[in-house]
Amino acid sequence: MPGRVLAYLLSKAGRLALLLAAVSAISFALVEFSPIDPVQAYVGADMLKVGPEQREAIAAHWGLDRPPAERYAKWVSALLRGDFGESMIFRRPVLEVIGERFASSIALMLAAWLLSGVVGFAAGALAAMKKDTWIDRAIRWYCYTLASTPTFWLGLLLLLVFAVWLGWFPVGLGVPAGVLAEQVTLADRVQHMLLPALTLSVVGVSSIALHTRQKLIQVMDSDYVLFARARGERGFTLFWRHGLRNVALPAVTLQFTSFSELFGGAVLAEQVFSYPGLGQATVEAGLRGDVPLLLGIVLFTSVFVFVGNMLADVAYRLIDPRI
DSSP, X not given: OHHHHHHHHHHHHHHHHHHHHHHHHHHHHHHHTSSOOHHHHHHGGGGGGOOHHXXXXXXXXXXXXXXXXXXXXXXXXXXXXXXXXXXXXXXXXXXXXXXHHHHHHHHHHHHHHHHHHHHHHHHHHHHHHTTTSHHHHHHHHHXXXXXXXXXXXXXXXXXXXXXXXXXXXXXXXXXXXXXXXXXXXXXXXXXXXXXXXXXXXXXXXXXXXXXXXXXXXXXXXXXXXXXHHHTTOOHHHHIIIIIHHHHHHHHHHHHHHTHHHHHHHHHHHHHHHTOOSHHHHHHHHHHTTOHHHHXXXXXXXXXXXXXXXXXXXXXXXXXXXXX
């Protein structure tokens, strides 16, 4: 058993290394072909006040005057030593910026992830057990509607209704404006996080609910469930004994593979709500040509999604020891 576990871990480590190498190379190439001039984006509105000599000095300071292959090789060499470089926007180490922004985003993404998984699974199971009833039709209508709803549009709608019209939630940001960091309470952070988390979770419910419904309907139509019905099993007892385990594995797979979609939705939600998380930092790094920060975030999110898929493999064993 220890040998199999070691082989499994080595296989995963090798795949992760290949994934990071491919993602970093492709991301660097895409940044190089981007029409954004890093020096111009770095200077910003003061571009007319900066002369050619100053432009060259800025490019030399950040290594932008070197050939792309040389810059990539230098970046990889520093990365292997644990140095992710310095952010051009924040003038701080990339890892420090990622850690600070991820601390804000992880609570948002985990809340949305758990809420969408629990609600989606429960709604899908309920729709399957109440097949062809008004409950099933209502759940499917909800899922089909939200599956085609853009995240940013739903975020704007929730912002308009609950923050502007009703005034129940703050309009944006991650903490109250004008309040010192040491005076911000947990309740303040939760209040600012609720609308972005609700935006992400509401959109994520549809795919899990529809998939769970379809799978459970197939299980309920099987011969062994028909035999269980003949023995008098009904309702929740039938679902608990024969349906739960059979639909849990597909639901877990879909839930963990939604990590990448969750981060993509977080980028849009954080922009709408001006939430200072990793998604907003990604947009800023891309628009302002901050190559070190952008590549650092790309590698970090790749590891994040990879670990999510690996946790799904571990969850399979816990749900069904036969795997």
